[in-house]
Amino acid sequence: MIEYIQSALLIISAFLIIVSAVGVLSLSNDTKNLVYARIHIFGVFDIACIIAMIAIGQYLLAGIYFILAPFAAHAIANAYWKKEDRENNLDLVAVEEVVDDSNPFIQSKERMQSLESENSEKLKVDERFSVTMLEIDEGE
Template sequence: MIEYIQSALLIISAIFIIISAIGLVRVGKNTKNVVYARIHIAGLFDIACIIAMIAIGQYLLAGIYFILAPFIAHAVANAYWKKEDVENNSDLLAVEEEVDENHPFIHPKEIMQALESENSEKLKADERFSVTTIDIDEGD
């Protein structure tokens, strides 16, 4: 009797995995919020794995996975939201780096590009490398 229950649970988890795989393949790269959709679909994989672990008798591992999987999915979604989701996170649109002009090591990007273009005319021997120099005042 227990073997039938285990077999049924493994079949259910296999069906979840097939449905998840089809959903993961059908989500296109140009879909809005594709990262969040893929994380949502991965939740079905998680549930299928938990059911399969229960079916094979790995109850402790299934419990740990049941507790940790949502935290990991949330961490991935939160990291994407904070750093890369320009489409939905309006805070990322207005971010511009402020560079102190008096800082001896950090220079604005525009100034560095202008210096490189001036130096590139002088350094035509090898174009694979970009040479920049930093003036250091020892009095600081």
């Protein structure tokens, strides 16, 4: 009787794995929110793997996977949202820099870089400060 239950669980998990594989392969690259769609489909794959582990008697491994898989999916989605998702995250969209000429403390980045390059050529040595370097020989 136990063998029939294990076989049924393995067949169910195999079916879910095939469905999730077809789902991932059927997504086109121009799909909106592609990363989130893939993570959603891989959630089905995760459940199928958990069912398969339960069927073969790996209860502890299935429990650990059941706990850690959502954390990993959330970490991937959060990292994508914070760093690369320009479509949904308006903070990442390039914004035109507005420079207020009346405030001398706010300058554009290009202006600051040009001033720094001009000043680096005209720097004169200040006798009040000295910089020493310690040379370390790795052979010693």
